Amino acid sequence: MSETPQPAGTRGAVDLSSVSGLPSAAPAGAGASGAPEAPAAPADGGRPAVPEGLVVQVDATNLQSSLNRTLQVPGVLVLWSSAHPQTLELVDTVTRVAASLEGRVLVLVADLSAEPELLQAFQPLLVQAFGQPTVPATFGLLQGQPVPLFPGMQPESEVRAVLDQLLQAAVQNGITGRVELTPVPGAPEDDELPPLHQAAYDAIEAGDYAAAVAAYEQALAENPKDHDAELGLAQVRLLERAGSVDVNAARAAAAADPTDIDAAVTVADLDVLGGHVEDAFTRLLDLVRSTAGEDRDRVRTHLLDLFAVVGNHDERVRKGRTALMSALF
Structure with missing residues (x-):
């Protein structure tokens, strides 16, 4: 008998959809297509260009379908306000970090000034998480459930560290899907994952932890300074140990x-x-x-x-x- 794992950071999390009276997250496999995707940001104005498919602009009509997408892919929700334009900087920072993660995180963005219904819906969640309805504010999303990450602005290094932790929790719970991204026209293509890392990811998704361990061990044998392989090996060994426990x-x-x-x-x-x-x-x-x-x-x-x-x-x-x-x- 094995214990059903839960995300390391989700104790006390609430059903995000319930704060606005919307139906709870649909079962796995529920259709989430049709949620409008944010187009790649223009190169002018200093805003980062991002792959199409990485960012979803959330409004009252697509909130539920957007949440459903985090059943298979970890998400990060950024609440900002066009009434305070400086808060858009956090959206750019989170998007830039997420873009470097090659589709492992879906970014959901909500402008609470432009969406009064969402403002009303999110206020109780913000108060519960941070003590006041502050913006900007950032939440992780695992299977539709919000995980408070941080209020206010944060430097890119801190955002990257927090998203790394979110991905660790996602892997522990088998949430390893990826967003299908369309590269920005004219942008250099990202390097593919090293073959052994890709083999490990494929094995994890198939539930073959032994094969994932073998792939990461081989990667470390070839490069003892491969930090990503070291981290992945620790996570998969934990899943392997716990898999057959009474x-x-x-x-x-x-x-x-x-x-x-x-x-x-x-x-x-x-x-x-x-x-x-x-x-x-x-x-x-x-x-x-x-x-x-x-x-x-x-x-x-x-x-x-x-x-x-x-x-x-x-x-x-x-x-x-x-x-x-x-x-x-």
Whole structure:
């Protein structure tokens, strides 16, 4: 029996469509075609040109169909206001980062000043997420569910780090679809993924985690500094470990004996997949403090693997690394 994984950042998320009384997200496979695509931005005015298909302009008529598209492809929703033109800069930043991710993220954009119905719909969500109806504001979308990312303006480096975390959560939940993009006319074509990375993605989509592990391991053997392969390997190994776990037995064993390392590391894996990242880290940190020798080294190594899965930019990982150093020394 395997535990149904949930996105690492979606605890407490609400059904976005419910705030406006719209029907909830349709089942997987529901038609999402017909949602108007934003045309590539003009080159003049300093705005970035983007591949057609990457950005959807959301209005009251296509909100539901736009949400449905994130059933298979991770999405990022940017709320801005034409009454405050400076907020358009965040749209450009998010779009530029998403364009570099080669279709792994769909960008949804909503101008709340131009769409009073959307303003009314999103106000409760903004208050719940950030304490006030602020714009600009950015949410991740996984299977139609919003994940608060950040309010206000952010530099490109921070946006990239946050979207990396969103993609990690998406992979953990098997949301690995891509947007079919049409390159901007006259723009240089993006390089294709390295063959071994493409093989790993194809294997993940097919549910063949062993093949994905083999592809990433071969990529690292050929280039030990391949950070993307290292990150992908950590994520797929987690999915592979958790795939055949008897959840009830593992949790019962961990509860009966908190010093049972096998049970502890298994439950920590399940906690990360279920979004209980802090619980996973705390469980293993407690074991680091109470063990020694090979046992301590095994727990420490597993904890470092989970740090890699969650991502070094995550604040929980930063705190976890500090706590680990304290526990070790």
